[in-house]
Amino acid sequence: QQKVQQSPESLIVPEGAMTSLNCTFSDSASQYFAWYRQHSGKAPKALMSIFSNGEKEEGRFTIHLNKASLHFSLHIRDSQPSDSALYLCAVSPTEGADRLTFGKGTQLIIQP
Amino acid sequence: EAAVTQSPRNKVAVTGGKVTLSCNQTNNHNNMYWYRQDTGHGLRLIHYSYGAGSTEKGDIPDGYKASRPSQENFSLILELATPSQTSVYFCASGDRGNYAEQFFGPGTRLTVL
Numbered sequence: 001q002q003k004v005q006q007s008p009e010s011l012i013v014p015e016g017a018m019t020s021l022n023c024t025f026s027d028s029a030s031q032y033f034a035w036y037r038q039h040s041g042k043a044p045k046a047l048m049s050i051f052s053n054g055e056k057e058e059g060r061f062t063i064h065l066n067k068a069s070l071h072f073s074l075h076i077r078d079s080q081p082s083d084s085a086l087y088l089c090a091v092s093p094t095e096g097a098d099r100l101t102f103g104k105g106t107q108l109i110i111q112p
Numbered sequence: 113e114a115a116v117t118q119s120p121r122n123k124v125a126v127t128g129g130k131v132t133l134s135c136n137q138t139n140n141h142n143n144m145y146w147y148r149q150d151t152g153h154g155l156r157l158i159h160y161s162y163g164a165g166s167t168e169k170g171d172i173p174d175g176y177k178a179s180r181p182s183q184e185n186f187s188l189i190l191e192l193a194t195p196s197q198t199s200v201y202f203c204a205s206g207d208r209g210n211y212a213e214q215f216f217g218p219g220t221r222l223t224v225l
């Protein structure tokens with residue numbers, strides 16, 4: 001069964017700094033890799049996804065995937081207090097967002 | 113924006129009682145999912161469905177049943193609720209294909225006493 005682990009469990013970052021979150025997975029046949037963000041008391045919401053090795057940038061957010069290392073990451077440039085949330089990484093054996101296995105999450109606090 | 117609604121939003125049940133959690137989506141998505149979220153465990157997949165009349169077991173199906181009577185509706189049923197099923201339950205919907213994502217409902221907080 002797929003195992004997905006996130007690090008760190010929690011993180012405090014000053015406003016304007018770079019935030020880096022990590023996710024490792026166990027099944028090398030995985031095809032879809034995503035980050036979801038969940039503000040306190042709210043539903044998770046998809047942030048970014050990637051399918052092939054390399055990087056993908058959307059605004060202040062960059063996702064990086066290295067399938068050989070069974071690792072992907074999320075980087076947030078110029079972190080803002082509104083970025084404070086629980087970040088969940090998710091992995092799927094299919095090409096889309098199906099049968100996701102989530103990590104336990106990283107609680108991110110951006111300090112003004 | 114995809115719309116997924118859940119009812120009830122909060123529920124207190126007694127041990128041994130039957131609980132039904134309902135989910136409705138208005139985006140004509142084929143796939144629907146039920147997760148539970150507990151501190152220290154993240155989101156875990158209970159059941160999922162690829163269309164009306166079909167249900168599949170997820171990673172933690174024991175103690176739960178699911179029903180998909182229509183494209184729009186997906187229910188999670190706890191026939192004999194136990195305190196260990198106290199959790200926040202999320203329903204999600206989505207479609208297959210690259211760049212697809214899952215859209216989550218607002219969640220149901222279930223407490224089993």
